[in-house]
Amino acid sequence: MTEHTLTVAGVAVDTRHWIGGERVASTETFPDVSPIDGSVLGEISRGTAMEATAAVAAAKAAFPAWAATPRAERARILHAIADGVEKRLEELAIVETTDNGALLRSHRRGVMPRVAHNFRFFADWLLKLEHEDFETRGHTNHVSWDPAGPCVLITPWNAPLMLATWKVAPALAAGNTVVLKPAEWTPLTASLLADIAAEAGLPAGVLNVVQGYGSEIGDALTSHPDVRRISFTGSVPTAKRISASAAANLTPLSLELGGKSPLLVFADADLDLAVDLAVEQYDNAGQVCLAATRFLVQESVAEEFTRRFVEKAGQLTQGDPRDEATDIGPNIHPRQLEKIDGFVQRAIAAGARVVIGGHRGDGQYYAPTLLTDVAQDSEIVQEEVFGPVLTLQTFADEDEAVRLANDTRFGLAATVATGDPERAERVTAQLVAGTVWTNCFFVRDLQAPFGGSRHSGVGREGGTWSFDFYCDLKNTVTAPKGWQSHE
The missing domain is CATH 3.40.309.10 (Aldehyde Dehydrogenase; Chain A, domain 2)
Structure with a gap:
């Protein structure tokens, strides 16, 4: 083990950021504490605006090649990531339970299998994503979903990996690159996801993970002019700060916030x-x-x-x-x-x-x-x-x-x-x-739109709704004799 590795129930977890396909350490750290017994699991690299900016730069540099990658190849890599999740399911389950205190039996039987399913679902949905062409006075309309660019994804601590991959999977499938900022109380499985994605063949810079306190690195991520989408799950007050930060660049937001259902x-x-x-x-x-x-x-x-x-x-x-x-x-x-x-x-x-x-x-x-x-x-x-x-x-x-x-x-x-x-x-x-x-509860299908009304959120994700958010939709209209010369 190195100074940048901690061990949780026999599982080694790198405590550094993942930026541009490399591990990057910060000069400062913060403690990761298990809610089960209050024990300090280890010291985690504490990101600053410097690491946040570097991660966005890495995502921007990797974007053109990943956006140009054929759909079938992107889908293949997402399935390979799902394979990696399933291979390490037990490790992910025990690390997440130790980190956030949720039931191990739930992680084993439901949550981690859902993580793998998130990648498989959006990989498969990508391959069938289409809108039937239609005509307007003899002109053909063709709708396409173009990758938007680097995305900042800010995720909560109550279901860290499942909710992270609910965002990461469609963003990657859409051809975007990602900067993932996990909650500071539960950073460990995001680090393991970076390893799994790299092993699956995801190119360097396509997925970046920056750890730290939102108050210290959040604005550097959400106000960055090169960021094209921001998706956040968390509290209403934090969402208001993110919205204000993103407003200067008119960066589109997807916000899944609180509930009082x-x-x-x-x-x-x-x-x-x-x-x-x-x-x-x-x-x-x-x-x-x-x-x-x-x-x-x-x-x-x-x-x-x-x-x-x-x-x-x-x-x-x-x-x-x-x-x-x-x-x-x-x-x-x-x-x-x-x-x-x-x-x-x-x-x-x-x-x-x-x-x-x-x-x-x-x-x-x-x-x-x-x-x-x-x-x-x-x-x-x-x-x-x-x-x-x-x-x-x-x-x-x-x-x-x-x-x-x-x-x-x-x-x-x-x-x-x-x-x-x-x-x-x-x-x-x-x-x-x-x-x-x-007469039921918590029955969720990834095909369905998910999000909240009023202060519970902005926008919907799931199925085609996810691609609508993570892409720039384009309509190409072609004249009936558009290929003929006017000469």
Whole structure:
């Protein structure tokens, strides 16, 4: 091992940036701490504007050749990256679990296989991406997707590699080059991805990884005039700063931001199903942007729903995420834990009643919490907590349910539990959300558009929508006798 390598559960991870096909160290470092036990995993190269600028320059230099690479060859390399992910799936799973505290069983069975699928899906979608030619007064219209240029992709800590590759894969497939800036709390699997991509034959400079604090390198990336696209997943305040930074160059943005999504439970719902959906909102210790954190339950079944929920939630096991029996792991960082507890204690002080939880556990664990007797305009109802904290309110009828559901500044997702198909159709049509699930949760297909409304985001990605964002769309119109000389 070298001074620039750390070892996580036997897996070697390079702590330096990946720029222009080479490892680059910074003079300063920052500690990477595991949320499981608070141990320092290692010191990570702390990027500055110098490394950020170098990464954009490397992406710019690599862009012409990669953009000119035939679609089939780009797709082949993306499939090779997927092969590399699958080959190192166990290593990626244990490193990510150690780094961000999410369940190892989930990483093994769902998250890391999805990482590989992200590359395969967009590689295959690229090969069938087309728009049928059409005529206008005898003229032929041909629509094409042209690579846009270097892209800056800024990704969060709650599902680091999966959400990074959700952006990296379509950007690369489209023929763009990438500067990936992973969250400083979870940098390790992005470094491993750089190794995997290089081994798969991705040319130098096509993928670059710059680590560090957003406050120190973010502006150098997002205000750079050579950057052609910026995609960000994270908080609303950070998105506003990125938007302001990008505005000088009119750089197009894709923003997937916070959520305060509702779960609407009607009296005619299968209550066992509704309770299962409700308990699922504690997934990843509540650190899921799509989580339905606001339970809206029809008055006539609220008492029974609550009883069953408390019983079901009481069966959850909180503990070490590396243990197969664990259902809820730690929260990511002491600062996040403070934020979560602050929300809860302020809500209690304002009159909220604790149904379950409402307190910290040992270390960076927070007890699964449900609060009721909360006002619609209260902080706990209106603001994203991003922890295992849920609220319960009741409603009398459909109109009130929809009004309460839509009464926040967010609009990322919504979930509806009902046994009446006509009601489902009426209610879902009125909900302000980028994704609505009826009698299910977290069913996602990469063909579908994904994004949020209101303060939950700008734009949509997925399927052709991703290529629409990561490309410059061109329409070429040819006259019926366009090839004939006018002489």
